[in-house]
Amino acid sequence: MMRRIKYPAKADWQELVKRPTQHFEDLEAGIAQTFRLVQEQGDDALRTLTQQYDGVQLNALYAAADEIAAAEAELSEELKAAILQAFSNIQLFHAQQAEQPKQVETMPGVTCWRKSVPIDRVGLYIPGGTAPLFSTLLMLGVPARLAGCKEIILCTPPGKGGSIHPAIRYTASLLGIDKIAKVGGAQAIAAMAFGTDSIPAVNKIFGPGNQYVTVAKQMLSKTGVAIDLPAGPSEVLVIADESADAAFVAADLLSQAEHGADSQVVLLSNSADMLSRVEQELQAQLAVLPRREFAAKALENSLGILLSNVDEMLAFSNLYAPEHLILSISNFEEVLDEITNAGSVFLGNYSPESAGDYASGTNHTLPTNAYARAYSGVSLDSFVKKITFQHITPAGLQNIGKTIEVMAAAEGLEAHKNAVSIRLKEVQHV
Amino acid sequence: MMRRIKYPAKADWQELVKRPTQHFEDLEAGIAQTFRLVQEQGDDALRTLTQQYDGVQLNALYAAADEIAAAEAELSEELKAAILQAFSNIQLFHAQQAEQPKQVETMPGVTCWRKSVPIDRVGLYIPGGTAPLFSTLLMLGVPARLAGCKEIILCTPPGKGGSIHPAIRYTASLLGIDKIAKVGGAQAIAAMAFGTDSIPAVNKIFGPGNQYVTVAKQMLSKTGVAIDLPAGPSEVLVIADESADAAFVAADLLSQAEHGADSQVVLLSNSADMLSRVEQELQAQLAVLPRREFAAKALENSLGILLSNVDEMLAFSNLYAPEHLILSISNFEEVLDEITNAGSVFLGNYSPESAGDYASGTNHTLPTNAYARAYSGVSLDSFVKKITFQHITPAGLQNIGKTIEVMAAAEGLEAHKNAVSIRLKEVQHV
Numbered sequence: 071m072m073r074r075i076k077y078p079a080k081a082d083w084q085e086l087v088k089r090p091t092q093h094f095e096d097l098e099a100g101i102a103q104t105f106r107l108v109q110e111q112g113d114d115a116l117r118t119l120t121q122q123y124d125g126v127q128l129n130a131l132y133a134a135a136d137e138i139a140a141a142e143a144e145l146s147e148e149l150k151a152a153i154l155q156a157f158s159n160i161q162l163f164h165a166q167q168a169e170q171p172k173q174v175e176t177m178p179g180v181t182c183w184r185k186s187v188p189i190d191r192v193g194l195y196i197p198g199g200t201a202p203l204f205s206t207l208l209m210l211g212v213p214a215r216l217a218g219c220k221e222i223i224l225c226t227p228p229g230k231g232g233s234i235h236p237a238i239r240y241t242a243s244l245l246g247i248d249k250i251a252k253v254g255g256a257q258a259i260a261a262m263a264f265g266t267d268s269i270p271a272v273n274k275i276f277g278p279g280n281q282y283v284t285v286a287k288q289m290l291s292k293t294g295v296a297i298d299l300p301a302g303p304s305e306v307l308v309i310a311d312e313s314a315d316a317a318f319v320a321a322d323l324l325s326q327a328e329h330g331a332d333s334q335v336v337l338l339s340n341s342a343d344m345l346s347r348v349e350q351e352l353q354a355q356l357a358v359l360p361r362r363e364f365a366a367k368a369l370e371n372s373l374g375i376l377l378s379n380v381d382e383m384l385a386f387s388n389l390y391a392p393e394h395l396i397l398s399i400s401n402f403e404e405v406l407d408e409i410t411n412a413g414s415v416f417l418g419n420y421s422p423e424s425a426g427d428y429a430s431g432t433n434h435t436l437p438t439n440a441y442a443r444a445y446s447g448v449s450l451d452s453f454v455k456k457i458t459f460q461h462i463t464p465a466g467l468q469n470i471g472k473t474i475e476v477m478a479a480a481e482g483l484e485a486h487k488n489a490v491s492i493r494l495k496e497v498q499h500v
Numbered sequence: 501m502m503r504r505i506k507y508p509a510k511a512d513w514q515e516l517v518k519r520p521t522q523h524f525e526d527l528e529a530g531i532a533q534t535f536r537l538v539q540e541q542g543d544d545a546l547r548t549l550t551q552q553y554d555g556v557q558l559n560a561l562y563a564a565a566d567e568i569a570a571a572e573a574e575l576s577e578e579l580k581a582a583i584l585q586a587f588s589n590i591q592l593f594h595a596q597q598a599e600q601p602k603q604v605e606t607m608p609g610v611t612c613w614r615k616s617v618p619i620d621r622v623g624l625y626i627p628g629g630t631a632p633l634f635s636t637l638l639m640l641g642v643p644a645r646l647a648g649c650k651e652i653i654l655c656t657p658p659g660k661g662g663s664i665h666p667a668i669r670y671t672a673s674l675l676g677i678d679k680i681a682k683v684g685g686a687q688a689i690a691a692m693a694f695g696t697d698s699i700p701a702v703n704k705i706f707g708p709g710n711q712y713v714t715v716a717k718q719m720l721s722k723t724g725v726a727i728d729l730p731a732g733p734s735e736v737l738v739i740a741d742e743s744a745d746a747a748f749v750a751a752d753l754l755s756q757a758e759h760g761a762d763s764q765v766v767l768l769s770n771s772a773d774m775l776s777r778v779e780q781e782l783q784a785q786l787a788v789l790p791r792r793e794f795a796a797k798a799l800e801n802s803l804g805i806l807l808s809n810v811d812e813m814l815a816f817s818n819l820y821a822p823e824h825l826i827l828s829i830s831n832f833e834e835v836l837d838e839i840t841n842a843g844s845v846f847l848g849n850y851s852p853e854s855a856g857d858y859a860s861g862t863n864h865t866l867p868t869n870a871y872a873r874a875y876s877g878v879s880l881d882s883f884v885k886k887i888t889f890q891h892i893t894p895a896g897l898q899n900i901g902k903t904i905e906v907m908a909a910a911e912g913l914e915a916h917k918n919a920v921s922i923r924l925k926e927v928q929h930v
Contacts, residue, residue: 148906149906149907149910151903151906152902152903152904152906152907152910153907155607155900155903156903158606159607159610159900162604162606163604163606163612166602166604167614169599172596174592174596174861176588176589176592176593176860176861177585177589177860180589180855180860180861182593182860182861182862184597184862184879187839187840187841188840189873189874190840190841190873201911201912201913202910202911203911204907204910204911205907205911237910273873273874274874288721288722291721291730292718294730294870294871294873295874296871296874296875300721300724315926317922318919318922318923318926321915321919321922321923322919324915324919325913325915325916325918325919328914328915328916329913355915355918355922359914359915359918360914361912361913361914361915365915406889409617409887410618410620411617411620411885413887413888414887414888414889414890415887415888415889415890416890417889417890417891418891418892419923420892420893420894420896420897420923420927421890421891421892421897422892422904422919422920422923423919424904424908424913424916424917424919424920425890425897425900425904425920426888426890427904427908427916428903428904428907428908428916429900429903429904429907430607430610430612430890430892430900431606431610431612431890432612432614432888432890437885440724441724441726443619443620443703443724443885444619444703444704444725444726444885445726445885446884446885446886446887447886447888449614449886451881451886454876455841455867455872455873455874455875455876456876456877456879456881457839457842457843457844457845457872457876458843458844458845458856458862458863458877459836459844459845459847460844460845460846460847460851460855460856460860460861460862461847461848461851462848462850462851462852462855462860463850464850466850467850467851467855470585470589470855470859470860473581473582473585473586473859474582474854474855474857474858474859476578476579476581477579477582477583477586477634477635477858477859478854478857478858480579480582480632480634480667481631481632481633481634481635482631482790482791483631483755483759483791483854484758484789484790484791485751485755485757485758485785485789485791485795486755486758486854486857486858487854488751488754488755488785488789489748489751489752489754489852489853489854490852490854490855492747492748492751493748493751493849493850493852496745496748497850
């Protein structure tokens with residue numbers, strides 16, 4: 071089960087917050103080969119690789135319109151209602167992130183503003199495998215639509231029979247995404263980065279995936295194609311005092327642990343008794359979980375740490391910079407300003423992480439692996455560029471001109487100075 | 501001079517917007533060696549490398565307090581006034597970018613918001629060389645201060661005598677930055693990324709530099725340290741119709757070209773006469789520029805393109821995605837919504853790029869090399885993380901619980917479902 075640590079010295083914290091290192095360098099040569107193949111052979115390469123990796127002979131790369139439309143009848147009313155509710159909440163929350171241009175006259179006649187402009191073409195990757203992550207499609211598709219991205223491409227690997235899970239098709243349809251390419255893995259990333267006859271090259275690629283997808287996205291950094299976030303295994307840190315409910319805490323830890331053996335789970339408490347009770351609950355709840363093998367392995371790499379008080383727990387959490395932070399403490403309202411590093415924060419005993427994973431409205435694509443020290447999760451901002459504009463009147467240039475000339479000259483950039491001087495001469499002649 | 505192209509076919513545009521490829525892979529092994537040296541030997545490595553590359557024997561790595569304070573007396577009143585004016589304008593513009601948390605109740609009892617939290621520690625790199633880029637220090641330091649970053653480290657290589665240009669010291673002092681490390685190149689990036697006894701490891705590194713600095717920053721992508729933007733040579737695209745002033749346009753093109761031989765300069769016009777007049781002006785103005793050798797080389801790689809109308813010019817510009825876009829056209833106000841890809845836009849005949857480079861208030865750290873298709877320039881946002889929060893009441897969980905349970909079950913994640921179910925049971929018992 072969890073590794074138990076009592077009152078670690080501050081000097082040891084740095085070691086405790088380290089995530090297990092992942093080495094994927096071995097994969098790079100193979101992925102570079104996939105990139106070359108897709109660049110050289112385009113759609114043919116996608117067909118060959120899909121046959122090879124997914125065992126599917128693709129005729130059309132894209133799901134047909136009737137295939138997408140059929141999803142509606144394939145899902146239960148209950149699931150459709152749930153997806154619609156989540157869609158609505160996510161839309162409501164992300165719509166508030168829209169920024170209106172504010173004109174600022176920094177000096178008389180010098181007016182500046184910035185404007186959010188959608189990224190033209192974005193690519194969304196949704197992994198296949200056992201769990202059809204339609205929730206991730208909502209988390210990426212809703213802000214892409216709200217931002218106004220002109221073209222949204224969805225790539226997802228086909229299932230054994232060549233079809234795509236109905237929940238993915240239904241969600242895509244709800245989002246107005248009609249381009250679902252049945253392509254997965256590094257070849258999907260290559261197709262969206264470089265373009266093929268069928269799949270247009272996009273400006274930014276979003277979405278989770280296995281290590282091939284993760285490394286492929288990372289390898290794009292030199293190509294000019296942006297990615298959402300550097301990726302790592304998902305993680306949660308729970309801060310629990312005596313007021314916490316041990317069964318709830320254990321359930322939250324397990325909901326993270328079931329993602330996979332490499333998930334990171336950390337429990338901090340100022341109560342040794344709470345730590346023990348959570349451990350007992352973990353044992354009991356784990357026994358009946360369908361994914362208990364994944365969860366048990368994840369727990370083996372996880373930490374239960376006893377600390378002296380809430381301040382220490384927050385300090386440790388800030389150093390760890392968790393993707394998800396759950397505050398199961400009585401005075402959470404008083405300590406909100408002390409949280410400096412986290413992806414998304416869940417407050418009190420009735421705000422489980424799974425609420426944010428699915429339906430409360432916040433995004434679940436978040437910085438892992440301590441990236442929360444410098445990165446934000448996906449939001450509406452991730453789908454726009456903020457372009458600055460300025461307009462200077464002749465009188466404005468007379469106000470600001472001298473400042474520019476003096477600074478440019480001091481930096482030894484005479485042509486920069488001259489671009490102002492030549493205009494000022496003209497203005498003075500008028 | 502510029503390469504002249506008349507009415508290129510749309511099929512050829514993709515080729516025309518390509519930047520000259522830069523290959524820096526050869527530098528990576530040497531930089532990796534510098535990284536190792538700094539990680540192993542810390543401050544000693546910084547002293548050795550500064551001796552080697554800058555010819556300076558450092559005693560203290562940091563500029564002394566009296567050295568910083570002395571700058572005030574070393575600058576002209578005129579330059580200090582200019583820096584203060586620019587500081588004030590940049591502050592005014594960036595202060596407007598602050599986002600206040602807005603609580604959204606997505607369902608009754610389910611409240612979500614996001615909050616901007618400063619990045620704890622940031623590192624600013626300012627290159628040395630002939631031009632002391634105190635303007636870049638303003639562009640990075642002002643938003644870092646406004647964001648509230650707790651620790652700001654400035655690295656800049658020392659001049660021949662071991663001192664730092666007074667304009668850099670003065671600007672740092674104005675920004676309240678008292679940690680000026682006399683370290684440059686890849687060793688400065690390594691120090692800020694990995695930390696030494698004297699220089700703390702930072703969470704994000706900002707600032708321009710030569711190819712060693714650029715590649716060093718790029719190599720950090722796997723280490724968890726964030727960087728401001730991927731870098732490339734600076735560039736401007738000017739759209740000029742008959743209403744433009746050829747002398748102003750030439751001055752703007754030259755202000756970009758003087759940055760260096762690899763600067764990118766593009767002029768679009770729907771008037772062959774305007775193109776010719778700008779060429780004549782370029783010749784005349786170039787002849788008297790101190791940095792004419794750089795500028796002449798940059799112009800050789802540059803393009804003057806004749807297109808049919810404003811719509812075509814905007815379409816070409818959007819495909820090119822310039823760092824700086826100058827609209828010297830009479831109806832610029834009517835076409836603002838057609839601009840989809842650009843870093844910063846300058847409107848009309850009296851808004852030279854150098855205004856934004858120095859003093860109008862907008863930031864001059866902008867996406868080059870077509871990164872403007874997906875990236876924004878540096879802003880207040882670059883110095884914060886936007887952390888989401890949520891609080892759900894027991895009644896709120898009753899409202900949203902079913903949605904989460906149904907979605908989690910459909911994704912096969914029973915522990916996610918259970919984190920809700922276990923709480924709902926408790927609520928129903930109350």
